[in-house]
Amino acid sequence: MEPRSVTAIDALAPIPEISVVELAVVICFTRRPGSDVASVVAEIGRWFNISLVESDISNALRRLIHREWLTTDGIALHATEAARDKAELAARGIVQLIYRDRYFFDVGKLLDVTLIREDRPDAE
Template sequence: MSENPVMALDSFIPVPDISVLELAVVICCARRPGVDGARLAKTIGRWFGIKLVENDLKTSLRRLSHRDWLKSDGTGLHVGEEAREKAEFAAHGLVQLLFRDRYFFDVGKLLDVSIVKEDQSHED
């Protein structure tokens, strides 16, 4: 048994068990198929306003791979259609949750972000 076991997941649950970081990984890999781990960490780090390295994504990548939502072709990462659908469902639910309880969350502050057409303008 490995020192970092992968949590068992039930594929039949109505709401996907996905972390915010896993959601970010799926979104990034869907937007840029074939992205490598270093660029993935850099992009997600920019989204969260922190510095990330590949190793910070290890658990999330392993969980997504174990779930068969994430594939590697040896040079880059790709997501399948099921991963896209589940991530879209989770993101939609998250947005609904934030707007539903606007007295708990300062939605205006949460949405105080610059929206860019593509992230490519920030890449090297």
């Protein structure tokens, strides 16, 4: 078996295999199609309250492009409709998991976040 740089994904799987970083990238490109990678990195870093560089999301970008969840118009990247659908399903599942197991997770601490208008620093 020869080594592969990208894991094959079964497109017919009922639950998408998507990492937290991939989910964050798809959300960014869905909210702001055509964003440059630097602004996506800054946004994800802000969400997680950590400092990131472009190489921190390069594997996620490569996997999403390989799956055809991100496409390019030659200039910028855009999330596909399939990516949006899979990301929505994954996010819904995460929310249901957190709320379902209120006694396993400390939901209050998990949701201890600062709410800002439309989750954007430039929104007023």
